[in-house]
Amino acid sequence: MEVHVSVAPSHASGSTGVPLLDETIGDNLDRTVRRFPDRDALVDVAAGRRWTYAELAADVDVLALGLLDLGITAGDRVGIWAPNRAEWTLVQYATAKIGAILVTVNPAYRSHELEYVLNQSGIRLLVAAAGFKGSDYAAMIEEVRPRCADLEFTVLLDGPLWDSLRERGAQGDPADLARAAAALDPGDPVNIQYTSGTTGFPKGATLSHRNILNNGFFVGELCGYTERDRVCVPVPFYHCFGMVMGALACTSHGAAMVIPAPAFDPAATLAAVEAEACTSLYGVPTMFIAELAAPGFDGYDLSSLRTGIMAGSPCPVEVMNEVIERMGMAEVSICYGMTETSPVSTQTRVDDSVERRVSTVGRVGPHLEVKVVDPETGATVPRGTPGELCTRGYSVMLGYWGEPQKTAEAVDGEGWMHTGDLAVMDADGYLAITGRIKDMVIRGGENLYPREIEEFLHGHPDVLDVQVIGVPDAKYGEELMAWVRMREGAEPLTAETVRAYCSGRLAHFKIPRYVHVVDEFPMTVTGKIRKVEMREAAARLLESM
Template sequence: MSAIPSHAQGPADTPLLEETIGANLDRAVAAFPDREALVDLATGRRWSYRELDRDVNRVALGLLALGVGRGDRVGIWAPNCAEWFLVQYATARVGAILVTVNPGYRTHELAYVLRQSGIRTVVAARSFKTSDYAAMLAEAAPDCPYLRDILLIGSPEWDALLAAGEAADPGQLTEIGAQLSPTDPINIQYTSGTTGFPKGATLSHRNILNNGYFVGELCHYTEADRICVPVPFYHCFGMVMGNLAATSHGACVVIPAPAFDPAATLAAVAAERCTSLYGVPTMFIAELNDPGFDGYDLSSLRTGIMAGSPCPIEVMKQVVERMGMRDVSICYGMTETSPVSTQTRTDDPLERRVSTVGRVGPHLEVKVVDPVTGATVERGAPGELCTRGYSVMLGYWEEPAKTAEAVDAGGWMHTGDLAVMDEEGYLNITGRIKDMVIRGGENIYPREIEEFLYTHPDIVDAQVIGVPDAKYGEELMAWIRLRPGAEPLTPEALRAFCAGRIAHYKIPRYVHLVDEFPMTVTGKIRKVEMREQAVELLGLHDAAQTRHA
């Protein structure tokens, strides 16, 4: 019997949505005019689908009055708020390309994105946390030749945009909508580059509307669902898996706070009777460890999504048991694929749902290939995960060479992630190709060790990296967060815990106790920064200079 290749195709029984985001929203408004569509808890504002349609159109007509047209780039730079949501749908209605700007950017990064994407109009918060957005925009603007308008939310300019939209002829939107195509570019999202400047993944209506829709289908969303979205809108997790999954099913989006706060998130679920909750693993860990956790009524929760970075099995089990999210789903993907490629299903056995990233999504295709030869490997063998289908981006904005490096001639997006596909098509992500540690010729996947460390009763979170070593090339270092009140964990104590349970070469040589990890604003651990800090902490400068074959 021949070995089965690591290749799988998703079901295609439910057809793709061949419509624009605006047309899809029209259908939801017609079907559910009086159902709640959006709740912004920080400001106490609420919208039914009818009211949402009115305000989206007001913003869309205001943008037209400013001269924004099809294909023009409109930046949005703000934490999660209702205005962000309105601008997302308004730009889609007029065919403008929404450029989502990371709320954590400083002036240098902001200026790069403004210039590289050719942003014409920016909608921004005045400030957020320690960032003075207004001042940074004023500083960056002179070097951005395409920039015409800066609209600060709540400013006279923003109010003027709304007033212009109120006075305009809504018939314009009908005419424009008829000219738009589902394959038009609609969104540029800058992927967080670990080296050099980020790249602008360019996505179409078809890319992100279908991805949001099918993610929602696999969560069994209906108009009765209320989705708590504490993940950032500027990223696909918030604006696609959150907003578009909701509106394509007539469901409601609940914004618990402008930025993630575990207590505010738990309070929102309880007060708004949310049926679904989203988060990256670090968010769920923070919620589960919130001092007031037991005081929140989470009985309304049915489902939710954990994604964004590898999901620890032990955390997933607690989410099911302690939060009541019996149908919780793990999703895997990347910005360049709109984002979701694989997802667990509600009818998957619990063990599959807590230990894999599921199977390929509808209308998509995945394979696992040898990173060197490109040949598809047998099931059970590790390799690089590639994906193909409607979700693959149009390309990196004005960077054809970088696009060609990522998407091959066959249309396959090369993810850079290491994965294993089992006999039934379930996938495990075992790490990043660049995160793999080679210690004395042994290939070590940090994810495997991290999963083991989660079984230690005092460890809340663990991240394993490779650090330079003169003898072995690389050695293992564990960065660990302990439970409050736990005794400090020494390297010797950790080694004793590991001894006899994992191979000796997988036991971390170094242990570093931390309160938090270096992270991107989306909650992804920055292992590159951890490695840089480790060289300083451990005095490994000489080892870092050692050359190895």
């Protein structure tokens, strides 16, 4: 007799026990201020400045009144182009309070990209640092300004117009701010974030108060945040990791946000954790790798750390173990998501095993749904079968700013955001990301997933970090190439030594044919590996061989 065992579909819904926050970001901040006026809200370590919640609220309101005085109103786009600093956060909350839409501009942008974003989103006011890391922002703004018809005002931080804006706000009438805030709805757009475009120009994911406030809140809930937490945020504010999982997770719980430096610096980050007794630390895996390798690492007192978030790209097993054992982050959480979903869709829980945290990106978050579908047919696949991950719920963006066609390509008629990521859901609803659909390598008809091979090569004692890509091959269509960063003092690996290491332990077709030793990988500002750039460089390298 034949027995048929039915396998559940790859679909899961999050818990709904804790209700969604149905309020604006400004109202939520005010509620936190009433509860915890005297607790630390914001610490800018590099600038030597700190704010309690009462002080933060006062400065935010002054800036919001200054913006109203300038004529900025609900729906106007206000750009912020600066590295991490306290003023960034003040602008974030001041714009939210009056219903202006904050457009976050990547600090790495140059004039061509700046001009595109200013025009595509129709920015009226741009708040910017004068410059950073050799980039003269002020000069680039002047260069593009004549071609940006919507740009009426530019305010440079630390300049006279910034001081004037705040002085005018200090003379403003709080009743004007109260009226502006009362007219807002949680569903209103509050933020435009440009996704790292790997092809063509980036797209502006438009996010509402409801989108990002709830995402920050529930990420904080799953990290167990309370007003006693102090969160070290070395990740960029211009990205959801900094301004949502960082700022909004903190302010929705009364926790303190600690800015260790304007841009990521391993020593400054470790020093900030020690000096401010941080309980949580954020980063992409490459940041944690850099911190663990920092000179004098063992001399830092990190005993205050309890948790943190690792996101942006998959975490190698060895790195996770070191973060738990050497940094004391026993409750470290893995988050997965994308800008278009505010960003987090899945997260590991505090009581998940280390195995769960290194092999999966956790389970679906509260009030959200996830499913894994066949990329060709759109049908939900059985659990244990790979397919494209899709997300639905409060977190899905309002759309790409001014691009309804591209929005329709990403979000289907039933509200599902199609991520472009390959995933497998297990029997308990945990998801493993196996790569990008476009990163999958097809070698002689075999579907190869770079993540699996990278995990294996991470076990090599001389390998600090590794990325695997597909490169063109006349015989097989594609072949594998490993880009490797070596540990200090180690002998560089070759294709032969890698083959010897893999032989008998990895299927022959999964062994990289080419090995390229590098000091760094090409990366986005948020720490995501740019595999598109790696593939282009590899093709040129092979042509010259």
